[in-house]
Amino acid sequence: MFTTIKGSAISLLESDINTDDILPKQFMKSITQKGLKRGLFYNRRYKQSGEQESDSIFDKAPYDKAKVIVSGANFGCGSSREHAVWAIKDFGVDCVIAESFADIFFNNAIKNNLLLIKVDATFLKKYREYYQAGCEDLTIDLVEQTISADLLGEHNFDIPKYLKERLINGLDEISDTQSYMNQILAYEAKRNLN
Amino acid sequence: MKTLLDKIWGLHAVCELPNDETLLYIDTHLIHEVTSPQAFSGLRDKNRTVFRPQNTFAVVDHNVPTVNQSLGIQNISDDDSRIQITTLESNRKEFNIPGYSMGDKENGIVHIVAPERGLTLPGMTIVCGDSHTSTHGAFGALGFGIGTTEVEHVLATQTLRIKKPKSLKITLTGEPSTWTSAKDVALHVIATIGASGGVGYVIEYCGDYITALSMEGRMTLCNMAIEAGARSGMVAVDQTTIDYLNKTANASAKYPLLRSDPDAVYDKSVVIDIDGLEPRVTWGTSPEQVCGIHDRIPALASDSTKAEELKYKRVLEYMGMRSGQELLSMTIHKVFLGSCTNSRIEDLRLAASILKGKRIKVGLSMMVVPGSGAVARLAEEEGLKEIFVKAGCDWREPGCSMCLAMNEDKLLPEERCASTSNRNFEGRQGRGGRTHLVSPAVAAATAIKGRIAHPVEVL
Numbered sequence: 026m027f028t029t030i031k032g033s034a035i036s037l038l039e040s041d042i043n044t045d046d047i048l049p050k051q052f053m054k055s056i057t058q059k060g061l062k063r064g065l066f067y068n069r070r071y072k073q074s075g076e077q078e079s080d081s082i083f084d085k086a087p088y089d090k091a092k093v094i095v096s097g098a099n100f101g102c103g104s105s106r107e108h109a110v111w112a113i114k115d116f117g118v119d120c121v122i123a124e125s126f127a128d129i130f131f132n133n134a135i136k137n138n139l140l141l142i143k144v145d146a147t148f149l150k151k152y153r154e155y156y157q158a159g160c161e162d163l164t165i166d167l168v169e170q171t172i173s174a175d176l177l178g179e180h181n182f183d184i185p186k187y188l189k190e191r192l193i194n195g196l197d198e199i200s201d202t203q204s205y206m207n208q209i210l211a212y213e214a215k216r217n218l219n
Numbered sequence: 220m221k222t223l224l225d226k227i228w229g230l231h232a233v234c235e236l237p238n239d240e241t242l243l244y245i246d247t248h249l250i251h252e253v254t255s256p257q258a259f260s261g262l263r264d265k266n267r268t269v270f271r272p273q274n275t276f277a278v279v280d281h282n283v284p285t286v287n288q289s290l291g292i293q294n295i296s297d298d299d300s301r302i303q304i305t306t307l308e309s310n311r312k313e314f315n316i317p318g319y320s321m322g323d324k325e326n327g328i329v330h331i332v333a334p335e336r337g338l339t340l341p342g343m344t345i346v347c348g349d350s351h352t353s354t355h356g357a358f359g360a361l362g363f364g365i366g367t368t369e370v371e372h373v374l375a376t377q378t379l380r381i382k383k384p385k386s387l388k389i390t391l392t393g394e395p396s397t398w399t400s401a402k403d404v405a406l407h408v409i410a411t412i413g414a415s416g417g418v419g420y421v422i423e424y425c426g427d428y429i430t431a432l433s434m435e436g437r438m439t440l441c442n443m444a445i446e447a448g449a450r451s452g453m454v455a456v457d458q459t460t461i462d463y464l465n466k467t468a469n470a471s472a473k474y475p476l477l478r479s480d481p482d483a484v485y486d487k488s489v490v491i492d493i494d495g496l497e498p499r500v501t502w503g504t505s506p507e508q509v510c511g512i513h514d515r516i517p518a519l520a521s522d523s524t525k526a527e528e529l530k531y532k533r534v535l536e537y538m539g540m541r542s543g544q545e546l547l548s549m550t551i552h553k554v555f556l557g558s559c560t561n562s563r564i565e566d567l568r569l570a571a572s573i574l575k576g577k578r579i580k581v582g583l584s585m586m587v588v589p590g591s592g593a594v595a596r597l598a599e600e601e602g603l604k605e606i607f608v609k610a611g612c613d614w615r616e617p618g619c620s621m622c623l624a625m626n627e628d629k630l631l632p633e634e635r636c637a638s639t640s641n642r643n644f645e646g647r648q649g650r651g652g653r654t655h656l657v658s659p660a661v662a663a664a665t666a667i668k669g670r671i672a673h674p675v676e677v678l
Contacts, residue, residue, distance in 0.1 A: 038526055039526060039529075039530050040415070040530075041414050041415065041505050041507075043642075043644050045623075045642070045644045045645075045646060045647050046644065046645065046646075049646055049650075050623055050624060050625045051625075053253050053254075053625065054253075054282065054297075054299035054300060054302075054303055054625070055299070056256035056257065056260070056302060056303060056306050057256075057257065057260070058257050068645065068646050068650060073632060073650060073651065097526075098415055099414060099415035099418065099448060102414060102415065102448060103350065103445075103642060103644060104349075104350050104623075104642075105254065105348055105349055105350040105364040105365060105366055106253075106254065106366075107254070107257075107348075107366035107367040107368060108367075110366070125415060125418060126418075127415070127418060127448060128384070128418055128419060128448070128450045129350060129364050129365065129366060129450065132365070132366060132369065132381075133366035133367075133368065133369075136366065136368035136369070137368070185238070185239070186238070187237070187238030187239070187240075198368075198372060198380065199265070199267065199371070199372055199375045199376060202242065202372065202375075202376045202378060202380060203375070203376060205233065205234060205242055205378075206376075208233050208234045208242070209233055209242075209244070209376065209377065209378060212233045212244055213244075
């Protein structure tokens with residue numbers, strides 16, 4: 026639950042970043058949600074030998090404390106693994122800005138309070154210039170629905186009302202659905218189920 | 220006026236929620252060891268239980284070894300895999316969930332087992348914490364992958380809160396060439412609409428090609444809908460569906476011929492010509508990077524951006540290829556015949572028909588992993604196993620195996636593989652491994668030649 030996110034952004038300005046890339050399979054063997062940050066983009070950060078890549082953006086300041094990832098179209102495609110979202114959150118990132126998101130990833134993000142912001146090519150073009158100039162900080166105001174930075178200006182984004190409220194107030198979805206239990210039972214009775 | 224999607228959606232809408240979402244009833248919930256443990260922990264943390272355990276069905280597939288399964292879970296050498304499989308066993312016991320354990324003679328890949336066991340039926344809603352749940356749409360059902368929080372929600376309520384996806388009608392026209400299978404058509408569709416072309420949609424496949432296609436072929440096609448970004452793929456119910464169900468599920472049951480109305484309105488329609496289509500092979504690290512088997516690696520498009528150029532170069536470097544190189548010249552080290560895309564009996568029959576009486580190339584290894592215990596038994600009865608073994612293949616026990624390489628079955632760095640699976644992502648089959656997605660027929664021909672090969676080259 027949050028209203029403002031302020032911090033560094035890691036830029037991965039390419040399309041079709043898949044969940045195998047975000048979190049390789051060996052980190053899916055866990056039976057908990059915790060401690061997945063080491064696996065985040067593991068193959069980009071660590072050599073086959075396990076030694077850290079010298080140019081890993083994820084491991085140098087200020088990006089090692091990044092709050093935002095910025096990417097291209099179809100972010101989170103491929104496998105349904107929610108572990109990818111858990112790893113992003115565990116790393117400390119609260120928001121992904123991208124041209125579009127894969128459907129299952131989108132749903133998984135909602136459930137874990139990871140804010141996803143869809144932006145257009147015009148924003149990304151501007152943003153590219155911004156980060157190529159060596160800038161990395163972004164401020165996201167969820168209440169005002171803006172992305173801003175001194176040299177980037179202020180940009181509005183759209184978010185469905187229910188998602189916004191959910192991110193600000195939190196929601197126990199199962200409890201909420203259980204308040205519809207009479208309808209579920211009536212539905213089952215109508216179809217002669219159970 | 221209604222599409223197949225509209226009809227199934229309407230039949231399963233418990234009620235509309237205030238936020239544009241529908242509370243959708245789920246008929247069959249399939250679970251496996253990798254994406255379920257945190258869901259059960261979540262239930263336990265809040266003192267919740269499984270609402271309809273009999274509508275849930277468990278298999279172990281992602282993590283299981285494909286040798287010596289009969290030795291039991293305690294003999295799995297990888298600690299994490301063993302713990303995950305043991306955890307599912309104990310969760311099943313605690314919450315009274317039916318299913319198969321490792322080594323059970325009916326166990327196998329979730330998307331192969333469910334249709335075999337009559338758990339996948341026309342008109343159903345089917346979910347699983349696995350993106351290839353789209354497979355089940357082949358039966359005129361709505362099947363789609365979900366995340367672990369959604370798994371927990373379905374366990375607790377037998378419903379999902381979900382916005383209705385849009386409908387995309389893909390009509391396939393013309394007749395592909397003799398050796399072109401549903402896998403090749405699936406790859407061609409992805410190449411045509413792109414890896415994100417189906418985002419937000421459920422695809423319904425239509426046209427004469429589909430009408431003539433077997434259930435196995437329809438499953439392969441629907442299985443790969445997710446690689447085009449669509450959460451689900453589906454095919455209308457027809458006599459082919461009914462005939463298949465009469466053999467596998469319940470012969471006495473009456474199944475409705477559920478289909479879209481002739482005047483149904485789709486959100487989007489695409490016509491794709493597959494006339495004369497030759498087998499397809501992926502050359503890159505996205506399933507949309509596809510070309511015909513006789514083609515050369517395509518050059519970078521002249522209007523590419525700097526970012527696209529960098530990506531193209533990275534892909535070729537990762538794959539160890541150069542622009543303009545002939546696909547047929549690519550030396551292959553490993554062949555993988557398996558996965559929820561292509562490990563059904565029809566796939567094994569086709570590959571065996573090519574390998575019969577031949578040997579795979581010296582120095583190449585080919586792994587054959589049947590999709591389920593039932594597929595394995597049938598393959599043995601039909602003499603297919605013998606053909607594979609005599610040809611020099613490594614015959615394995617059922618599981619996801621080298622499709623995602625969570626168990627011991629994986630590629631070594633720079634090993635090149637012709638694989639009948641569904642994803643050629645970097646590192647998918649093992650870090651540094653190079654994957655070319657192909658059909659079972661091309662996989663078999665490739666194993667004989669030791670390089671990517673068209674089936675006609677070996678017959």
